Amino acid sequence: MKPVAPPTPDTQEWFDLIDQQRLTVPRCRSCASFFLYPRSSCPRCGAREIELVPAAGTGTLLSFVINHRGPAGFDAPYALGMIELAEGPRVLTGIVTDDIDALAVGDSVRAVFEERGERRVLNFAPDEEGTR
Ligand SMILES: [Zn+2]
The missing domain is CATH 2.40.50.840 (OB fold (Dihydrolipoamide Acetyltransferase, E2P))
Known part of the structure; x- marks a missing residue:
């Protein structure tokens, strides 16, 4: 079988939603930037308040x-x-x-x-x- 990427603590929720066939994009609650891959802090402003928004x-x-x-x-x-x-x-x-x-x-x-x-x-x- 083809490999499957193992989730990390930062990506677990995103991968769980992929398993439900739901694509989301992480968005910073502070500066509203979208980014991927999922991570625990915003790559633009460093804020740690991240939400997964339906894509x-x-x-x-x-x-x-x-x-x-x-x-x-x-x-x-x-x-x-x-x-x-x-x-x-x-x-x-x-x-x-x-x-x-x-x-x-x-x-x-x-x-x-x-x-x-x-x-x-x-x-x-x-x-x-x-x-x-
Ligand atoms: Zn930000």
Whole structure:
């Protein structure tokens, strides 16, 4: 089976919500900055009052790579991409598509959740309604 990232104390709540297929983005209650990855203090102002805000689940494909060989459990070819979420933060994630050759920088994408054992993993897929 593909690996699953082990949560840390700072990321446990965020990963628990991913397991429920709910994407959230941490936001600082002091300066209102959004950020990812989840952490216990704001990377902009240092405040420790952080809330997890429901995300739109949409974003833009900023860059990607197609891997033609992968570690055990990964079916090549598969794509990894840098997504800029609608809320602003960027996330490196798997890109799920049946037409890997059609991926293009600037594509609109939406969050999808891959089942891995007891857990879910955040991926993104092309958003057919929002692309071009
Ligand atoms: Zn802040």
